[in-house]
Amino acid sequence: MKQVDEETREILDSFIAEALERLDEAEDALSKLADGGDASGLGSVFRLFHSLKGSAAFLDLDSIRGLTHEAETLIDYYVKAERPPSQESLDIVYQTIDLLRALVGRVQASYGDDGREDAVAAQVAAIRANVEASRADGSGSAPEPAPEAEPAPEADPAPPPERLNEIVLNELVTRDMxxxxxxxxxxxxxxxxxxxxxxxxxxxxxxxxxxxxxxxxxxxxxxxxxxxxxxxxxxxxxxxxxxxxxxxxxxxxxxxxxxxxxxxxxxxxxxxxxxxxxxxxxxxxxxxxxxxxxxxxxxxxxxxxxxxxxxxxxxxxxxxxxxxxxxxxxxxxxxxxxxxxxxxxxxxxxxxxxxxxxxxxxxxxxxxxxxxxxxxxLQRRDVRVDTAKLDKLFDLVGELITAEAIVVNSPDLKGLRLDHFQKSFNALNKISREIQETTMVIRMIPMEGLFNKMTRLVRDLSRKFGKPVDFRVSGQETEMDRNVIEQISDPLVHILRNSIDHGLESPDGRGAAGKPATGVVSLDARYEGSEIWVSVKDDGKGLDREAILAKAAERGLLKADPATIEDRDAWNFIFEPGFSTAKVLSEVSGRGVGMDVVRKNLERIRGAVDVRSTPGQGTEFVLRIPLTMAIIEGITVRVGDSSYSIPLSDILEFFRAAPGQLTLAADGTETVNLRGDVLPLVKLWRVFGVSGAAERPEDGILLVVKAGGRKAALLIDEVVGNQQIVIKSLSEYLGKIDGLSGCSILGDGTVSFIIDTGKLLSAVLE
Amino acid sequence: MTEAVRRDARDDLFIDDAEDEDTQANKYMFFRIAGESYGIGIRHILEIIELQRISQVPDMPAYVKGVINLRGKVIPVVDLRLRFGLPERAYDDRTCIVVADISGATIGFIVDTVEEVIEIPEAQVEEAPRFRSQSGKDRYISGMGKVGEDVKILLDVEALVRDDDARAIAEAGREP
The missing domain is CATH 1.20.120.160 (HPT domain)
Structure with a gap:
């Protein structure tokens, strides 16, 4: 380990943090590129490498500088040629990123990036070979300037090809992984x-x-x-x-x-x-x-x-x-x-x-x-925290905010002029709000990290099985409790393995079935009522009902006549421990253990898994995860003494109705005419049995909501505000309440109930 | 005076935390509802708090008053008076919420006032007499404790939340 002074260490530390971030960004940009994103992504990857090179040169980190320089050359070629990078080039860039990460790890451990010269040299050679190959490929493109004569010193001895291979394989695995x-x-x-x-x-x-x-x-x-x-x-x-x-x-x-x-x-x-x-x-x-x-x-x-x-x-x-x-x-x-x-x-x-x-x-x-x-x-500077501690912190913050409100509203202060107090309180309040926001954010993370991991997995599986896969990812911005994400990681791995190994046909098989050789597997996450749905869908051959039922019968699981069994129940057999219809055990799947894990893990988080499958067309697995700690953007409203929150995405607009807009039919049906759109009027005070609310539509506010294909105007007293809402589940003692998906604690400590708009409308309307 | 009583009860509770289950087993926390003293096994009791703002929950039986925010945790509160079928009474400054843990679920019980913690040896607890004409509340009695000349009613909290309408609603509402 090099001896470095305090100042250098600080610089190196900030370099490490920056480098890891840049590499993540680069990988992110690349995976978007692979999804068919626009070519501007490539430019940003170039810039990322370029700035990394600059910093590395300044810090005398020769291996990193040499490597980023070569990667830059490769990407620069594609940027100038204005064509998407080839699969091979992408592989090379990914490997380079991994090696860079490893080198940054060394910097972190020993304040120097030396010691990996062999690997660096091999990678440099691989990049150069790839640049040549790419140039040869892009026949039509203008001649490129020769690579700058600034060879990294360790780049010279080109290793023999076998060695190269070995390194390339090893480099697929990052330290982090x-x-x-x-x-x-x-x-x-x-x-x-x-x-x-x-x-x-x-x-x-x-x-x-x-x-x-x-x-x-x-x-x-x-x-x-x-x-x-x-x-x-x-x-x-x-x-x-x-x-x-x-x-x-x-x-x-x-x-x-x-x-x-x-x-x-x-x-x-x-x-x-x-x-x-x-x-x-x-x-x-x-x-x-x-x-x-x-x-x-x-x-x-x-x-x-x-x-x-x-x-x-x-x-x-x-x-x-x-x-x-x-x-x-x-x-x-x-x-x-x-x-x-x-x-x-x-x-x-x-x-x-x-x-x-x-x-x-x-x-x-x-x-x-x-x-x-x-x-x-060696680790990135993050800490693994027991989520029980986070829960505790979260509760304490709630308590803090409540206590603060109690202090400031203390009857002892009534009638006093408190200019200084007020100023100090505002400062305190600002800090506690910030603490609250930070605490909320700590627990929630977007699914992006998980999805990136899956992108990588699919890539590797696709090569392993020789089945080209078009992997489509959406909804990665959906946020979920960190704990829950950990719980669904294994299930996703197993489902994806199964989809690619068993679901997708071989390219020849696909051709015979009249499908394009490249299989499509999509991964999606979205909010669906009070749940988050994570779905994995493939366009493969679908589940084999006969084989599953035969196997179920063989294992003594079948209690009824196979012909009368619903598809849904048939698919459920695949989640039985040790259930596999595969005739050949492959290296990654086939023992029938995986799907068992899927169900176990989901049960642990009180979720469920749905399977839909059509022979010859594909299979979809939907992991349904309850929104125990999810955050939504919502509007909070007051009805009588009660507070309710409605997901912002369900709200179209709100307005105060003029008497002329309202119609009361003889059978009690009330509607409101909004610019020619006749909407059913739903009085929340009546639905939820709240007393003391504005009972007449013209005395309150009408909130126009849309969910599940229905549109309606909800009558409320007033709109309180728009905020991020942490969804908590209601006590099991209360059971499920129609039209509510949970509750949330507002900044002032009051409890607001979160309306499940879809369920509310389907409960109230025909 | 209310404060003093409450603090006493609390102090007792906190001392008990350090003791083992055996010594907790025979201790009961007593509170008063409509002039009668009722006890709950102290191992169920988490804390006693002042009455606070209750948010009314839709579709609940009258005795489920709603939910409160207990330091970031949303817990249901049950008015024991109404639970026992007694007439409603306005809350005053002696009204308390007894927060209990009942097989993992945290539930608050609204009581008229909190009294004291008393140890009643098992030998001093008798089975509650069962009458044919039993009204609702008697089903939740686990026994009668003798303290000197007094006889005190001991409640079975699990029965209090298990065997009731809210539970039935919960079961019905849960998805298969």
């Missing part, structure tokens, strides 16, 4: 462990085993995606082990628990090796023995070369020649005791060999372990 993967996997292993420990006393052992299986399966999927072969292999073994119990061939007894725990240990150790050697984002991590990929700053200089990965004891024994592969595998299969003991018992290895293998293993484990390598210093 690895960290998230590790955190998530560690949680999952914990779950596996506690599941195993509590299995014998679990009320429903079968469900516990299912949940353990799901945990392992998720780790496996991710490990496969990240290319961690060792971990993936261990997960497969653990899966097979648990599966035996799931299928009923082993009983969930003491021996099973011991076996499961030994899998837990193996996974934990493998995870530690991920963070040290496979670790990272890094191209050069492929070359084993380079030491920690993310040394914590303090260790960076001391990190020993030649660090080795943790290895399972069996592997070490095999390498030592003290036991053969086959014997180890057999022992692993029936593992209930430490592997070494088993091998000794069965005579496959000598006690001495095992002892010395354990020695080696301990030697590896004693090296700076994963937690240190996963040093916080």
């Amino acid at each position: 690895t960290e998230r993967f590790l955190a998530e996997s560690l949680d999952l292993v914990d779950r596996l462990e506690s599941g195993a420990l509590g299995l014998l006393s679990a009320p429903d052992p079968a469900e516990s085993v299912h949940s353990m299986f799901r945990a392992v399966h998720t780790i496996k999927g991710n490990a496969g995606f990240f290319g961690y072969g060792l971990l993936e292999g261990l997960c497969m073994e653990a899966e097979a082990f648990l599966d035996r119990c799931r299928k009923g061939s082993t009983a969930p007894n003491e021996a099973f628990v011991n076996g499961a725990l030994s899998h837990v240990d193996a996974l934990n150790r493998a995870m530690a090796s991920v963070s040290i050697v496979e670790g990272g984002y890094g191209g050069d991590s492929g070359a084993e023995g380079k030491g920690p990929a993310f040394p914590a700053p303090a260790e960076a200089s001391a990190a020993p070369a030649g660090g080795a990965a943790y290895k399972p004891i069996g592997e070490i024994l095999v390498e030592m020649g003290a036991a053969d592969q086959e014997a180890v595998r057999r022992a692993l299969d029936q593992q209930e005791k430490p592997l070494g003991e088993l091998l000794v018992d069965s005579g496959a290895a000598t006690r001495e060999a095992v002892a010395s293998a354990l020695e080696i293993q301990r030697g590896i484990e004693a090296r700076p372990a994963a937690p240190a390598a996963r040093g916080e210093e």
Whole structure:
């Protein structure tokens, strides 16, 4: 780690923050570009790289400067040629962004961007090759100026192509993703462990085993995606082990628990090796023995070369020649005791060999372990906060605002001239409002981050399966509680995997079905009444009703005559644990675990999932998530003593009616004529049984609303204001109330009820 | 004077927080409704607050007075007088809201006034007599506690919210 003075460190810190932001922006602009956005996006990507290059040059960060320079050249070509970048070029730019992020990570850890020269050189070479190729492609375009003669010093040795390939693959994974993967996997292993420990006393052992299986399966999927072969292999073994119990061939007894725990240990150790050697984002991590990929700053200089990965004891024994592969595998299969003991018992290895293998293993484990390598210093400067704390903060802010109102309205102050007090109060009030707004915003995040992650996933899956996908994303600005977003991330991953793996036909199959070779998968989020709907839709072959019902019958799930089963119920079978109609298990889907996760996670957030499927035309999954903590823009109105809030998007206008505009029919139907539009009049005081409100239409205000294809004028007393409203659900004790989707606390502490316009109108009108 | 009583009750509550479940088990918080003293197991009680602005909720039985904002948490409040089928009475400065946790749900009960916390050993609690002609309120009595010469009514709060119309409405309104 370089020694830097305070000032330089500050500059570097702001550079890091800026760089990470720029890279996010660039990636964002690129994904819009890929969606067919306008070419001006490319210009902004160019500018992002350019300003990054400038800052890097100023700070003597040569690797970053060199890399941004090359990327700039590539993008500049497309900007000048006025054509959209080719798929290959986009890939290269994405990879460059990832590598840049990794380099910025190094800056963060060691205040320098050196140490990744190989990867940088390879990437530079790849970009240059791509620039050449693109020029050759764009035959019609004017000759371009040769790349400036400002080669980055480390750019010279062009690596051999195989090496290039390897790096390119590795660079697909960002540091951030690895960290998230590790955190998530560690949680999952914990779950596996506690599941195993509590299995014998679990009320429903079968469900516990299912949940353990799901945990392992998720780790496996991710490990496969990240290319961690060792971990993936261990997960497969653990899966097979648990599966035996799931299928009923082993009983969930003491021996099973011991076996499961030994899998837990193996996974934990493998995870530690991920963070040290496979670790990272890094191209050069492929070359084993380079030491920690993310040394914590303090260790960076001391990190020993030649660090080795943790290895399972069996592997070490095999390498030592003290036991053969086959014997180890057999022992692993029936593992209930430490592997070494088993091998000794069965005579496959000598006690001495095992002892010395354990020695080696301990030697590896004693090296700076994963937690240190996963040093916080490397993270972006954000903090993971327990949302319970945020809830608490949120409640406290509500209390603060209420208390403030009580102080200022205190009867003790009545009749006093309080010029200074008033001034101080205004200042205080301004601050507390700001605190309130900030607190609200903290919990709500747009779905954009999640959707970007999915864009990336689809890209990778599409290549993996060789199925071109046109991925359309909309509604990413929809805001959702951070917690909820975390809960739907896994379900979305599973649904998208299924859509691409099973839903979409192969390009040939699509051709035969008369569809364009490129499949369309769309991801959308929108507010729908009191819910947020996140939908994933593909135009693939649709669900196979026959196969699903046959499988359901085989598993004894079918209780009625298949012919009488509604589609809806048939589709529900796919959410059963272990349900899969796939004949071939593929690497990422097919064991029928995923959809089970979808339903579980949604139930946890009190949501639901709908499936619609038409044979030959495609499938749509709609995740329906209740708006527990969502924020909407709303108008708050007063009716008698009560406050109601109406989503701004439902409101067309409001006006005070003149007597001439109103008509009361003999049957009691009231309408109002608004510029020739005859609208039904809905008196909110009557609908909600509020007393003390303006009962006659001409005494109040009419609010014109539109929802669910209906239009009406709502009679209210007055409009109080327009504000961001945090939706809270009403107590379960009160149950669901017709026409209301929840409640909200206004700035002055009063509770206002949020009107679900669609439901209100359909309840009141025919 | 109201303040003093309330503070006493609170102090007792807070001391109890530190004690374990066993010692809480036999303690009851008593409040008065229409001249009669009722007790609720102290482990259910979260806090006692002054009466505050209640927002009326549509479509509710009369005893569900509405909801209040309890420091950012919106909780329903039930008027126990009306819940017991007693005549309504104007609230005064001794009227309190007893905030209780009933199997995870936070609910406020409006009572005439809060009295005290008393420990009644299990041996001193007798089963409530059951009359054929029982009116609504008696179904929520879990027992009768003897304190010296006095006999005090102990309420089963779970029954208070479980077995009632609001609950039925809730069930009916919930989507399948």
